[in-house]
Amino acid sequence: MSEEVRIGIVTVSDRASRGAYEDKGGPAIVEWLTQALATPWRAVTRLVPDEQPEIERALRELCDVEGCCLVVTTGGTGPAPRDVTPEATLAVADRVLDGFGEQMRAVSLKFVPTAILSRQVGVVRGKSLAINLPGQPKAIKETLDGVFAAVPYCIDLIGGPYIETHEEVIKAFRPKSAVRPKA
Amino acid sequence: MSEEVRIGIVTVSDRASRGAYEDKGGPAIVEWLTQALATPWRAVTRLVPDEQPEIERALRELCDVEGCCLVVTTGGTGPAPRDVTPEATLAVADRVLDGFGEQMRAVSLKFVPTAILSRQVGVVRGKSLAINLPGQPKAIKETLDGVFAAVPYCIDLIGGPYIETHEEVIKAFRPKSAVRPKA
Amino acid sequence: MSEEVRIGIVTVSDRASRGAYEDKGGPAIVEWLTQALATPWRAVTRLVPDEQPEIERALRELCDVEGCCLVVTTGGTGPAPRDVTPEATLAVADRVLDGFGEQMRAVSLKFVPTAILSRQVGVVRGKSLAINLPGQPKAIKETLDGVFAAVPYCIDLIGGPYIETHEEVIKAFRPKSAVRPKA
Numbered sequence: 001m002s003e004e005v006r007i008g009i010v011t012v013s014d015r016a017s018r019g020a021y022e023d024k025g026g027p028a029i030v031e032w033l034t035q036a037l038a039t040p041w042r043a044v045t046r047l048v049p050d051e052q053p054e055i056e057r058a059l060r061e062l063c064d065v066e067g068c069c070l071v072v073t074t075g076g077t078g079p080a081p082r083d084v085t086p087e088a089t090l091a092v093a094d095r096v097l098d099g100f101g102e103q104m105r106a107v108s109l110k111f112v113p114t115a116i117l118s119r120q121v122g123v124v125r126g127k128s129l130a131i132n133l134p135g136q137p138k139a140i141k142e143t144l145d146g147v148f149a150a151v152p153y154c155i156d157l158i159g160g161p162y163i164e165t166h167e168e169v170i171k172a173f174r175p176k177s178a179v180r181p182k183a
Numbered sequence: 184m185s186e187e188v189r190i191g192i193v194t195v196s197d198r199a200s201r202g203a204y205e206d207k208g209g210p211a212i213v214e215w216l217t218q219a220l221a222t223p224w225r226a227v228t229r230l231v232p233d234e235q236p237e238i239e240r241a242l243r244e245l246c247d248v249e250g251c252c253l254v255v256t257t258g259g260t261g262p263a264p265r266d267v268t269p270e271a272t273l274a275v276a277d278r279v280l281d282g283f284g285e286q287m288r289a290v291s292l293k294f295v296p297t298a299i300l301s302r303q304v305g306v307v308r309g310k311s312l313a314i315n316l317p318g319q320p321k322a323i324k325e326t327l328d329g330v331f332a333a334v335p336y337c338i339d340l341i342g343g344p345y346i347e348t349h350e351e352v353i354k355a356f357r358p359k360s361a362v363r364p365k366a
Numbered sequence: 367m368s369e370e371v372r373i374g375i376v377t378v379s380d381r382a383s384r385g386a387y388e389d390k391g392g393p394a395i396v397e398w399l400t401q402a403l404a405t406p407w408r409a410v411t412r413l414v415p416d417e418q419p420e421i422e423r424a425l426r427e428l429c430d431v432e433g434c435c436l437v438v439t440t441g442g443t444g445p446a447p448r449d450v451t452p453e454a455t456l457a458v459a460d461r462v463l464d465g466f467g468e469q470m471r472a473v474s475l476k477f478v479p480t481a482i483l484s485r486q487v488g489v490v491r492g493k494s495l496a497i498n499l500p501g502q503p504k505a506i507k508e509t510l511d512g513v514f515a516a517v518p519y520c521i522d523l524i525g526g527p528y529i530e531t532h533e534e535v536i537k538a539f540r541p542k543s544a545v546r547p548k549a
Contacts, residue, residue: 079280079307080340087278095453097445099471099482105282106289106472113332113356116282116305117340122482124445149479157446157483173479262463262490263523270461288465289472296515296539299465299488300523 005041005161007033008062008071008128010048010055012085013135016075017049025074028137032144038164044068050076055088063092063128069160070151071128075135077120085132086119093123093130097154100131100147107146108139122147127159149173188224188344190216191245191254191311193231193238195268196318199258200232208257211320215327221347227251233259238271246275246311252343253334254311258318260303268315269302276306276313280337283314283330290329291322305330310342332356371407371527373399374428374437374494376414376421378451379501382441383415391440394503398510404530410434416442421454429458429494435526436517437494441501443486451498452485459489459496463520466497466513473512474505488513493525515539 009029015021030043044066046058055073062068076085090096100122108115120132120143129151133140152163152172162180165172192212198204213226227249229241238256245251259268273279283305291298303315303326312334316323335346335355345363348355375395381387396409410432412424421439428434442451456462466488474481486498486509495517499506518529518538528546531538 078340079278079312079337081342095445095485097483097485098467099484101281102285102468102471103475103482105285109286113330114336114358116286116330116333117280117337118282119278119280129445147479147482150482153480154445154483157444159447175480261523262461262495262520264525284464285468288468292469296513297519297541299469299513299516300463300520301465302461302463 003040003161005037005039005163006044006066006068007041008044008046008059008066008068010046010058010062010071010073012048012050012055012073012076014049014082017047023047024137025133025135025140028140029072029074029133029144032141036144036148036165036169038166039161050082050084052084052088052091055085056092059089059092059125059130063125063130069128069155069163071130072133073130074133074140077118077132077134079117079119083119086121089121089123089130089132092125093121094126095124097122097124103147104133104143107143108134111139111142124158129154129158129160145170153178186223186344188220188222188346189227189249189251190224191227191229191242191249191251193229193241193245193254193256195231195233195238195256195259197232197265200230206230207320208316208318208323211323212255212257212316212327215324219327219331219348219352221349222344233265233267235267235271235274238268239275242271242275242308242313246308246313252311252338252346254313255316256313257316257323260301260315260317262300262302266302269304272304272306272313272315275308276304277309278307280305280307286330287316287326290326291317294322294325307341312337312341312343328353336361369406369527371403371405371529372410372432372434373407374410374412374425374432374434376412376424376428376437376439378414378416378421378439378442380415380448383413389413390503391499391501391506394506395438395440395499395510398507402510402514402531402535404532405527416448416450418450418454418457421451422458425454425458425491425496429491429496435494435521435529437496438499439496440499440506443484443498443500445483445485449485452487455487455489455496455498458491459487460492461490463488463490469513470499470509473509474500477505477508490524495520495524495526511536519544
């Protein structure tokens with residue numbers, strides 16, 4: 001039986017969701033994960049407008065029904081009134097991992113001083129980790145490069161599957177006692 | 184018609200508000216902004232004791248009645264019992280921008296290890312951005328030098344006026360698509 | 367009369383509390399403080415399982431009954447379901463000092479990328495400062511090395527005793543106006 005891991009990808013965008021704009025964030029995430037993950041995986045995608053109830057519903061479905069151990073969002077994390085992705089993510093969270101928001105901002109700050117305006121959060125819901133990423137493909141890559149090393153061990157700790165990465169792309173960090181021998 | 188921008192400055196200090204001490208924080212903010220801003224602006228000032236209801240009232244008036252697109256406070260952000268500026272600021276906030284607090288502490292930490300004791304926050308209220316600054320003139324300058332590059336674009340995003348800076352003092356950052364041609 | 371300062375140390379561990387595992391975190395904290403503090407002090411220790419009510423009770427007793435000006439915990443700050451030390455600490459807090467959590471993670475991040483998974487907090491309860499430390503002795507030392515310089519002045523500000531350190535181990539920082547002449 002395949003051990004295919006499921007990863008949820010939620011694009012949050014008014015324009016993309018009504019077809020006025022091509023979703024570039026979702027594909028950028030798929031591309032990054034395809035290069036990084038050694039474990040077989042499958043994307044479960046959603047495209048929703050900047051409406052808090054719809055974002056919440058997508059997050060709940062991906063975590064609870066689709067069984068995604070990791071759900072990443074793209075878009076809607078700025079200070080503008082229509083940006084409500086963090087509110088939706090916090091609303092479905094069991095607990096917040098402040099270090100994700102801090103480190104994602106710190107990483108982006110090396111590139112643009114307006115990184116401090118992002119309200120990105122990382123949270124745990126049940127056995128799923130949910131992380132808000134920026135909207136721009138370039139910033140998505142920078143952010144994933146900056147925090148993903150901690151993601152597989154986090155998923156271990158909350159009871160999810162054991163995920164391995166291609167070390168030349170990103171080296172997942174685990175304490176020695178948590179590392180399993182390669183298959 | 185003049186496009187004069189209004190900026191609120193709230194000095195929070197028991198001693199200064201009863202005249203026992205000269206307010207040095209407010210003037211330090213005025214001086215910094217005078218050097219930094221190319222857009223015509225006018226300060227709307229308040230001097231209040233370390234009482235949460237009075238600080239809240241000043242913040243609400245400056246945002247809602249005086250139409251300040253930016254309100255900065257000085258003083259009252261430490262761990263002492265009389266320090267209640269962050270509580271007042273959070274109480275009037277529509278949303279919190281955690282990156283401001285994080286980055287202001289990170290900047291101050293380059294100068295003093297006790298920077299981690301500051302509870303400064305940055306928040307949005309309607310179309311206004313409110314930021315807590317330290318009490319000391321030297322720390323005010325360090326903090327504004329460290330975060331102001333993100334302020335004009337933040338004010339754009341929440342529906343405020345387009346603010347330009349003198350780039351030799353501080354270079355406001357905006358994505359190319361958000362930059363307007365110089366008048 | 368002796369001016370002995372009391373410091374609470376709470377080891378949070380299911381295994382250590384039932385005797386299945388030797389507590390290594392508590393002794394590592396005692397060792398670090400013994401080297402760092404010039405002021406006479408005494409440890410008041412507790413060993414509790416990863417149960418929020420028991421952690422809260424230990425924190426309340428150490429702050430309110432035992433008169434500890436500083437209480438440090440070790441263990442239980444990760445994302446796993448049994449990790450509830452931050453929840454307990456926040457539940458007894460009068461106010462949160464976000465800079466402690468931020469800086470403890472930033473310090474640990476120099477050693478391991480999974481530092482962002484820690485949910486450590488620093489809080490004030492009455493005249494006591496409570497800080498969550500990691501579980502591993504090596505990480506405890508790294509964290510105390512990274513934040514303790516701010517601890518004595520914080521305790522001054524919340525009304526606790528004046529604590530002095532051995533400067534060759536850690537130099538406590540205070541503004542000049544807050545430094546008292548050596549006894």
